[in-house]
Amino acid sequence: xxxxxxxxxxxxxxxxxxxxxxxxxxxxxxxxxxxxxxxxxxxxxxxxxxxxxxxxxxxxxxxxxxxxxxxxxxxxxxxxxxxxxxxxxxxxxxxxxxxxxxxxxxxxxxxxxxxxxxxxxxxxxxxxxxxxxxxxxxxxxxxxxxxxxxxxxxxxxxxxxxxxxxxxxxxxxxxxxxxxxxxxxxxxxxxxxxxxxxxxxxxxxxxxxxxxxxxxxxxxxxxxxxxxxxxxxxxxxxxxxxxxxxxxxxxxxxxxxxxxxxxxxxxxxxxxxxxxxxxxxxxxxxxxxxxxx
Amino acid sequence: xxxxxxxxxxxxxxxxxxxxxxxxxxxxxxxxxxxxxxxxxxxxxxxxxxxxxxxxxxxxxxxxxxxxxxxxxxxxxxxxxxxxxxxxxxxxxxxxxxxxxxxxxxxxxxxxxxxxxxxxxxxxxxxxxxxxxxxxxxxxxxxxxxxxxxxxxxxxxxxxxxxxxxxxxxxxxxxxxxxxxxxxxxxxxxxxxxxxxxxxxxxxxxxxxxxxxxxxxxxxxxxxxxxxxxxxxxxxxxxxxxxxxxxxxxxxxxxxxxxxxxxxxxxxxxxxxxxxxxxxxxxxxxxxxxxxx
Numbered sequence: 001x002x003x004x005x006x007x008x009x010x011x012x013x014x015x016x017x018x019x020x021x022x023x024x025x026x027x028x029x030x031x032x033x034x035x036x037x038x039x040x041x042x043x044x045x046x047x048x049x050x051x052x053x054x055x056x057x058x059x060x061x062x063x064x065x066x067x068x069x070x071x072x073x074x075x076x077x078x079x080x081x082x083x084x085x086x087x088x089x090x091x092x093x094x095x096x097x098x099x100x101x102x103x104x105x106x107x108x109x110x111x112x113x114x115x116x117x118x119x120x121x122x123x124x125x126x127x128x129x130x131x132x133x134x135x136x137x138x139x140x141x142x143x144x145x146x147x148x149x150x151x152x153x154x155x156x157x158x159x160x161x162x163x164x165x166x167x168x169x170x171x172x173x174x175x176x177x178x179x180x181x182x183x184x185x186x187x188x189x190x191x192x193x194x195x196x197x198x199x200x201x202x203x204x205x206x207x208x209x210x211x212x213x214x215x216x217x218x219x220x221x222x223x224x225x226x227x228x229x230x231x232x233x234x235x236x237x238x239x240x241x242x243x244x245x246x247x248x249x250x251x252x253x254x255x256x257x258x259x260x261x262x263x264x265x266x267x268x269x270x271x272x273x274x275x276x277x278x279x280x281x282x283x284x285x286x287x288x289x290x291x292x293x
Numbered sequence: 294x295x296x297x298x299x300x301x302x303x304x305x306x307x308x309x310x311x312x313x314x315x316x317x318x319x320x321x322x323x324x325x326x327x328x329x330x331x332x333x334x335x336x337x338x339x340x341x342x343x344x345x346x347x348x349x350x351x352x353x354x355x356x357x358x359x360x361x362x363x364x365x366x367x368x369x370x371x372x373x374x375x376x377x378x379x380x381x382x383x384x385x386x387x388x389x390x391x392x393x394x395x396x397x398x399x400x401x402x403x404x405x406x407x408x409x410x411x412x413x414x415x416x417x418x419x420x421x422x423x424x425x426x427x428x429x430x431x432x433x434x435x436x437x438x439x440x441x442x443x444x445x446x447x448x449x450x451x452x453x454x455x456x457x458x459x460x461x462x463x464x465x466x467x468x469x470x471x472x473x474x475x476x477x478x479x480x481x482x483x484x485x486x487x488x489x490x491x492x493x494x495x496x497x498x499x500x501x502x503x504x505x506x507x508x509x510x511x512x513x514x515x516x517x518x519x520x521x522x523x524x525x526x527x528x529x530x531x532x533x534x535x536x537x538x539x540x541x542x543x544x545x546x547x548x549x550x551x552x553x554x555x556x557x558x559x560x561x562x563x564x565x566x567x568x569x570x571x572x573x574x575x576x577x578x579x580x581x582x583x584x585x586x
Contacts, residue, residue, distance in 0.1 A: 017339065017346065018347060019349070060368070063366035064366075069363055074360055075352070
């Protein structure tokens, strides 16, 4: 009797980051090369032995609906993150929306619920606010300038307007977008909401916190979104751009003697919120862990 | 001047199996839990430092077209493997087919071509034949009994019929499926093709190689696909089922004193063919590597 099995020369020890039971998460974006979520989330999943991966989905706007419908059709996909340019287009794929996602008008998170339906949330702004507070920046009574009212800007604007700041000045190259956001926020917030007609607004001298939420700074050679020259010495300049870590705007602010707040704080502090949304908070030990790199 | 960055307590060393540049491959199947491709392929990708992952896609027949269209919409997806029950349904998603895939009528591989179109191939049968030869089993002049003419069975039948075997006896519970395959193969092969009207066929005493290509044996308690009692002492019994590694059929054959050929051989020997199809053969060093586990 001969029992012959496999005939290869050497046995391969199976030691893979994926197996048949791996739960999948995706981040949809275009371009995708600079996106940090796959490496950061997958590091944490590995560190805390969650059999799960955060995968890049390099999907342009034209293929977005098809690709997302496909991902939702995989029973082992538990959640999706959206970055540029998909946060608005993603919203219609949610069967249920959080109150803040409805207000903001876009989602950056989508999760599969127990019954098989999909729930959307937007935690960009929440992460930004938590990050700002963790960085010791005082929001109470602050005058805030927010440059850019697109996906991230809307989320940050709404979150700040739910805090006890004194004034929020909005600017967008598309003035109608800034006015629309201002009008919407005014319905729900006691904060004084203004719209600036030019970048930097009329009164940078009274600004305590100036935030770039536009894509300017993502590419080398981009113009500064606004000038930091007239900000008061105690002002903080924040950027939402994560790569480069220190944008030209933050370099200029530092050179001007101002405290800067890096874009990575937003993702870092939004991650625990997002992990909880995705049901991963039991796996991740946030005490002592960070997501820098 | 204060330059404050991230505020977490500890820096996390990024050490993840996925990043923004990871190339993605999927295996579509249902059920998916027993499928070995993700762990085996991903082990090799990691071992040979290919920034790529083979991921499970738990997709049922109803969601198949949607899910596959979605995966094809991700620019960082390079290829897809199909297992039960998708090999037939996958074929219409290929823009171009290999000659053998056209003959077999189903595909188990799909790759993105340079121009963005998708090419299908079917290497199950090719892998089976290479594995049988590597296991020292003589095909020349052999009488072969093939039990099951579904996706894998068709592929194996076609591949064997292109070899120098003497006779191929086909059986399927659905007799029309066996007859259709026999008729198609007869157009292109010099091998004597017969159709058995009952499991085991009329002449197991003259069979040199008996192959189970049906799903029987996948689940505990399945009936044996055919009896091994009348096979001659030199006969070999092969199974295509990979998990359990040794099926009830192979146990019975061993107990009867017959040489057995495990299902894992087919995948192991199809892998180099598939890796070449996917353009991964430069990354993988097949000399000395195996895919057991």
